[in-house]
Amino acid sequence: MSVDNIHxxxxxxxxxxxxxxxxxxxxxxxxxxxxxxxxxxPHYAALAKQHSAPGVLAFAKVDxxxxxxxxxxxxxxxxxxxxFFKDGRQVAVNGQAAIRGADPRSLAxxxxxxxxxxxxxxxxx
Numbered sequence: 001m002s003v004d005n006i007h008x009x010x011x012x013x014x015x016x017x018x019x020x021x022x023x024x025x026x027x028x029x030x031x032x033x034x035x036x037x038x039x040x041x042p043h044y045a046a047l048a049k050q051h052s053a054p055g056v057l058a059f060a061k062v063d064x065x066x067x068x069x070x071x072x073x074x075x076x077x078x079x080x081x082x083x084f085f086k087d088g089r090q091v092a093v094n095g096q097a098a099i100r101g102a103d104p105r106s107l108a109x110x111x112x113x114x115x116x117x118x119x120x121x122x123x124x125x
Contacts, residue, residue, distance in 0.1 A: 005052040006045060007060040012069040015062065019088035022058040023121060024114050027083045029062050029076040036102035037080045043104045044082075051115035056122055059111075082107060084114065 009015045009027075018025055028044050030037035048059035064071040064079060074083055074090070082099040084091055091097075093110040 005048040005059060007058055009060050009062045009067060009070065011067050012073050015060065015067075015070050016088070018058055018060055019085055022055055023087060024057045024118055025060060025085040026058070026111065026114060027060045027062055027074075027085070029064050029071055029074070029079060029081040029083070031064050031079045034079040040080055040102035040104060040107065043107060047108060047111040051111050051118065053115075053118045053122060057114055057118035082110070084110060 007014075007018055009018065015027070026047075028037075028040075030041070044059065044061070051057055052059055062070050064076060076083075078100050080100075080102060083097075084093045093113050094106075096106065096110070099106045099110065
């Protein structure tokens with residue numbers, strides 16, 4: 001993980017390793033050439049800084065051009081696409097299985113929900 005609290009994932013195997021070590025994972029599938037991806041990146045980074053909890057909640061970024069196996073595994077065809085996982089399985093957050101496009105309000109709501117779940121899990125541990 002880098003200093004920005006975001007795991008920069010380069011392959012499906014790396015993403016699966018993150019799933020194995022972390023209860024909740026939010027994943028940003030992006031591309032360097034994608035304007036909306038660049039626009040939402042600072043929001044995602046701020047949410048990661050605010051809500052990350054080692055072993056409980058992680059935020060990851062997957063460059064679809066460099067980790068095509070991961071993008072294919074989750075049928076990502078539009079960027080940015082944000083997916084959410086619990087115990088390695090994709091889950092809906094606030095009724096949304098995915099957030100497609102640069103939607104800071106939906107993304108913040110999903111991060112808040114996951115952050116709350118992570119805090120409950122840590123308090124129960």
